[in-house]
Amino acid sequence: MKMSTEIANAMTGNTPAITFAEGTCHIIPAFGNMGVLESDEGLLIFDTPIRQMAPGAFRKLREITDKPVKYIIYSHGHIDHAYGFGPIIQEAEEKGWEMPKVIAHENCVERFKKYRMLDKYHEWLNQQQFSSLTKGKGKIFPAHEELEPNIVIKGKEVYKFKFGDYDCEIYHDWGETDDALWLWIPEKKVIFAGDLMVSHFPNVGNPYKVQRYPKHWALAMEKMLKKNADYLLPGHGLLIEGQKKVKEVLSITAEALNFVHDEVVKRMNEGKWFEQIFHELLEIFPEHLKKHENLRPLYGCFEFAIHAVYREYHGWYNTGNPTDLFPAKSQDVSKEFLKVANEEKFLEQAKKNLEEGKLQLALHLIDVIIKGTDPENYELLLEAYSLKSTILKKLSDEQTSFIASNIISNGATVLKPLIRELKKKVRK
Numbered sequence: 075m076k077m078s079t080e081i082a083n084a085m086t087g088n089t090p091a092i093t094f095a096e097g098t099c100h101i102i103p104a105f106g107n108m109g110v111l112e113s114d115e116g117l118l119i120f121d122t123p124i125r126q127m128a129p130g131a132f133r134k135l136r137e138i139t140d141k142p143v144k145y146i147i148y149s150h151g152h153i154d155h156a157y158g159f160g161p162i163i164q165e166a167e168e169k170g171w172e173m174p175k176v177i178a179h180e181n182c183v184e185r186f187k188k189y190r191m192l193d194k195y196h197e198w199l200n201q202q203q204f205s206s207l208t209k210g211k212g213k214i215f216p217a218h219e220e221l222e223p224n225i226v227i228k229g230k231e232v233y234k235f236k237f238g239d240y241d242c243e244i245y246h247d248w249g250e251t252d253d254a255l256w257l258w259i260p261e262k263k264v265i266f267a268g269d270l271m272v273s274h275f276p277n278v279g280n281p282y283k284v285q286r287y288p289k290h291w292a293l294a295m296e297k298m299l300k301k302n303a304d305y306l307l308p309g310h311g312l313l314i315e316g317q318k319k320v321k322e323v324l325s326i327t328a329e330a331l332n333f334v335h336d337e338v339v340k341r342m343n344e345g346k347w348f349e350q351i352f353h354e355l356l357e358i359f360p361e362h363l364k365k366h367e368n369l370r371p372l373y374g375c376f377e378f379a380i381h382a383v384y385r386e387y388h389g390w391y392n393t394g395n396p397t398d399l400f401p402a403k404s405q406d407v408s409k410e411f412l413k414v415a416n417e418e419k420f421l422e423q424a425k426k427n428l429e430e431g432k433l434q435l436a437l438h439l440i441d442v443i444i445k446g447t448d449p450e451n452y453e454l455l456l457e458a459y460s461l462k463s464t465i466l467k468k469l470s471d472e473q474t475s476f477i478a479s480n481i482i483s484n485g486a487t488v489l490k491p492l493i494r495e496l497k498k499k500v501r502k
């Protein structure tokens with residue numbers, strides 16, 4: 075996976091804390107950014123880090139200031155924003171301070187309920203999505219044991235309060251999630267954006283996760299634009315500074331989201347099905363969006379966004395081909411293919427595709443062998459699995475999107491023990 079060191083460092087928290095807006099605000103990077111507003115009253119924390127990185131982030135905070143934490147705001151309820159509260163709460167208990175007020179949107183409370191219901195599933199899928207960080211080691215991102223908010227923002231309500239000398243305005247929008255909050259501090263012209271801004275292509279259309287909202291996301295960008303902010307703190311990545319740069323980043327993000335939304339919708343109205351829409355969109359994705367430094371596909375990507383729009387407005391029957399309405403098992407279909415042409419033919423053609431750089435086509439052919447051949451056909455299966463593993467590693471290396479790269483390399487990882495077993499069997 076290729077990712078600029080600068081962004082990778084910011085994403086993993088491997089950069090120093092930064093103070094900005096005349097010393098009133100700080101960022102403490104820890105995979106996601108912890109934003110801090112300092113006033114005479116104490117500290118307001120916008121997002122807490124992933125639990126595993128919370129102690130380190132908290133130490134960095136205490137190197138800057140020893141003021142008590144008065145507010146914690148969750149930009150949304152994801153594991154990298156709302157679960158690193160431990161050290162803050164522990165400190166308040168030890169020092170006998172008043173507990174910080176916790177602010178979140180009502181949909182965040184619903185999210186926490188969902189996480190409890192789907193605890194095991196989320197544990198599994200987060201291991202998949204973050205596999206290059208967790209290296210497959212256990213339960214690294216627990217998405218339960220949350221700190222419930224005690225100030226719950228309802229619907230589109232704008233929540234305003236005074237914190238020391240500063241007015242704070244909290245807005246709710248949909249984007250990556252339906253529980254997103256962002257903070258505007260007018261006196262300092264600062265926006266704390268959460269994951270509505272991630273400094274690269276918006277994570278809209280994550281293959282593992284529930285529906286996300288491209289059009290609403292664009293509208294959130296347009297709302298932020300009206301503030302003429304001097305500083306924009308993204309949920310991940312580096313601080314965006316200067317009115318011109320803030321405007322540029324918000325505008326280009328809105329443009330990309332509007333583009334994918336409107337082009338997919340247009341084609342749906344033309345009666346096109348997903349495959350056609352997807353490939354047409356890839357062809358017309360404008361160069362200036364493709365090349366913009368703030369739209370790099372480092373986490374999510376344009377391809378995922380196409381899915382997001384289609385899925386928001388469409389049912390699961392997405393090919394227009396009745397064969398796909400109640401399809402046979404793919405194993406049975408593959409067995410039938412192998413009756414028409416044997417495994418050797420498929421393997422030969424797969425290798426030819428690989429040589430010609432048609433990796434995806436090679437994968438489809440290899441899958442016919444893997445699914446359709448006799449499970450005791452050890453030598454052939456060994457060759458098919460090994461070839462698939464080589465192709466997946468190649469594809470994963472070519473991917474810049476963290477999520478896509480992890481999905482593909484996980485595919486190679488699960489083949490490892492199968493290949494080991496087959497080698498043993500072949501040797502016998």
Ligand SMILES: [Zn+2]
Pocket residue numbers: 106152154155269309310
């Ligand atoms: Zn995040």
